[in-house]
Amino acid sequence: MSNELGLKVKPVTGISPEDETRVAAWINTEDYKLKNFARQALVVNPAHACQPLGAELCAHGFAETLPLVHGSQGCASYYRSTLNRHFREPAPAVSSAMSEDGAVFGGQNNLHEALENAIALYKPKMIAVFTSCMPEIIGDDVSAFIKNARQKNCVPPGFLVAHANTPSFTGSHVHGYDSMLLAILQTLTEGKAIEGRCTGKLNFLAGFDANTGNYREYKRIFHEFGIPVTFLADISEVFDSPNDGTYRIYPGGTPLDDAADSINGKATLTVAPYATSKTLVWIKEQYAGEHASMPMPLGIARTDALLLKLSELFDKPVPASLKAERGRAVDAITDAHQYMHGKRFAVYGDSDPLLGFVAFLLEMGASPVHVLCSKGSKKLERELQALLDGSPYGKAGKIYMNRDLWHLRSLLMTEPVDAIIGDTHGKFAARDAKIPLFRFGFPIFDRVNLHRRPIIGYQGVINMTTEICNKFIDIKDETCEDRFFEMMR
Numbered sequence: 001m002s003n004e005l006g007l008k009v010k011p012v013t014g015i016s017p018e019d020e021t022r023v024a025a026w027i028n029t030e031d032y033k034l035k036n037f038a039r040q041a042l043v044v045n046p047a048h049a050c051q052p053l054g055a056e057l058c059a060h061g062f063a064e065t066l067p068l069v070h071g072s073q074g075c076a077s078y079y080r081s082t083l084n085r086h087f088r089e090p091a092p093a094v095s096s097a098m099s100e101d102g103a104v105f106g107g108q109n110n111l112h113e114a115l116e117n118a119i120a121l122y123k124p125k126m127i128a129v130f131t132s133c134m135p136e137i138i139g140d141d142v143s144a145f146i147k148n149a150r151q152k153n154c155v156p157p158g159f160l161v162a163h164a165n166t167p168s169f170t171g172s173h174v175h176g177y178d179s180m181l182l183a184i185l186q187t188l189t190e191g192k193a194i195e196g197r198c199t200g201k202l203n204f205l206a207g208f209d210a211n212t213g214n215y216r217e218y219k220r221i222f223h224e225f226g227i228p229v230t231f232l233a234d235i236s237e238v239f240d241s242p243n244d245g246t247y248r249i250y251p252g253g254t255p256l257d258d259a260a261d262s263i264n265g266k267a268t269l270t271v272a273p274y275a276t277s278k279t280l281v282w283i284k285e286q287y288a289g290e291h292a293s294m295p296m297p298l299g300i301a302r303t304d305a306l307l308l309k310l311s312e313l314f315d316k317p318v319p320a321s322l323k324a325e326r327g328r329a330v331d332a333i334t335d336a337h338q339y340m341h342g343k344r345f346a347v348y349g350d351s352d353p354l355l356g357f358v359a360f361l362l363e364m365g366a367s368p369v370h371v372l373c374s375k376g377s378k379k380l381e382r383e384l385q386a387l388l389d390g391s392p393y394g395k396a397g398k399i400y401m402n403r404d405l406w407h408l409r410s411l412l413m414t415e416p417v418d419a420i421i422g423d424t425h426g427k428f429a430a431r432d433a434k435i436p437l438f439r440f441g442f443p444i445f446d447r448v449n450l451h452r453r454p455i456i457g458y459q460g461v462i463n464m465t466t467e468i469c470n471k472f473i474d475i476k477d478e479t480c481e482d483r484f485f486e487m488m489r
C-alpha cells in the first residue's frame, strides 16, 4: 500500500476497502439501528457537555467574578475553549491545576494556592469555585478547604467565595449551571433579606442560554414594559462586548450588589424550569415577592404566555409596541408557513429549548419526527409527549430520551426527515443524511454570529422562520430542474 507521495505505508488495520464499503452501507440499515439502540454502556457523540462547563458560564454572568475550576487543567481548558469557540470571545477562568499528587493526597494545597494567586493577580470581587471529575471522585471536601483557606489567610476576610459541587459523571452542563447559580445567590444574599424592603424589581433567570441576542431581547421586552429588572447571571456583555481595542477581564455581568438585593425583589421569574429547578426551589423558600416559572419563550404561544405573566406580575398592560411586534411575527409566519408546513424534522437539545423548538415546529405545521434529549428526565418526556399529542402535526413524533447523536444518525438513515434542529455536533449526521442542520442550540462552533441573533420572543420567531424557510427555498433553487427554476418562490 502506498500513499499519495508513492511511499510505502503499513496499513493501520487489516480492513479491506470492500469491507469498509460494506460496513459503511450496513450502518445505514434497520438491522444496524436495532444493534445501535441495544447498546447500554457506551455513549457516542452525546448532545450535552459536563457539569462544570455550565457552572463556568453561570459564573461569567456575575460582575467581577472569576470562575475557578478545582480540578485538572485539561478540564478547565475544555470548558474555556468550548465557550471561546462558541462566542469567539475570551472566557477568563483559572484552575487549581490538580495533577498526580493532588489525586493521591487531595487537592487542598492546590486550591489554597489557586485562591491566593487568583485574588492577587486578577483582583476579582468574587470567586466562583466548581469541581471537575477528579476532586469529586477522590472526595475532596471543597467547603472545608475554603474554610481552611480563610483561616490560613489565602482568602482575605469577607472576600466572596461561592462554591458548587459539579460532578461530571452525572447530569450535564445544565445541572452544573443550576448548582453554580444556587451557590452564587446563596453566597451573595446571605444576611441581605430585609423585612418590608421591596426593590420593586423583577429578578429574571434565563437558565443555561448561550445566545447573547436572547439576553438583549429579554431586556428589550422588559424595557418596553417599563419593568425594572435584575437579570441574574447576565452574560450578554461578557460574551458580546464591544471591540474597542481595550481588553477587560470583567466586561459585564450582573452587578453583585443588585444580585445580593435580589432577595428583596418584587417578583422572581424563570424561563428555564429545567435549568434552574434547584435554584427556584431555594428562591421560593428565601426570596420575597412572587415566584413564577414559565417555559422558554420560543414560538408565538410561549412568548404570549411570558408577556401575559409579566403583565400579571407587574400589573401593567402588554405594551402596544409588543402587540404590534406580535402582529408582525404572525404576518411573517403566515407568509412563510408553506415552506415549513408538512416538513419533517429531527430535533435535539437541552430540556428547556427542546420543548420550545417542538412547540415552534408544531405552530408552523411542521412535524417533529425524532425528538431526542441526551440528558432528559421522565418529566421532560411527559411534557414533550403532551405537546406532540396536542397537535395533529405531532402524530408522527417519537421521543428518544437519554440517547445520543449516533442513535440520531441511525434514525435519520432509516426514517428520513427534511432537516435537523440542534447544535454543531449534529453536523456529521446531517452530512451523512444530506439534510440541513439549523443551529439553534449550544455549542455553535462552525458558523459565525449566530449567538447574536435572538431566537426568543416574537423577533426570535421571525428569525427562526426566516432561517429555516430560506434554506428550504435555497435547496429548491439548487436542486430543481431548469424548467422549475423560478424568480418567484
Ligand code: SF4
Pocket (backbone or CB within 6 Å): 050, 051, 052, 074, 075, 078, 131, 132, 133, 134, 168, 169
Ligand atoms: S467529564 Fe470530567 S474529565 Fe471530562 S472534561 Fe468534564 S470534568 Fe473533565
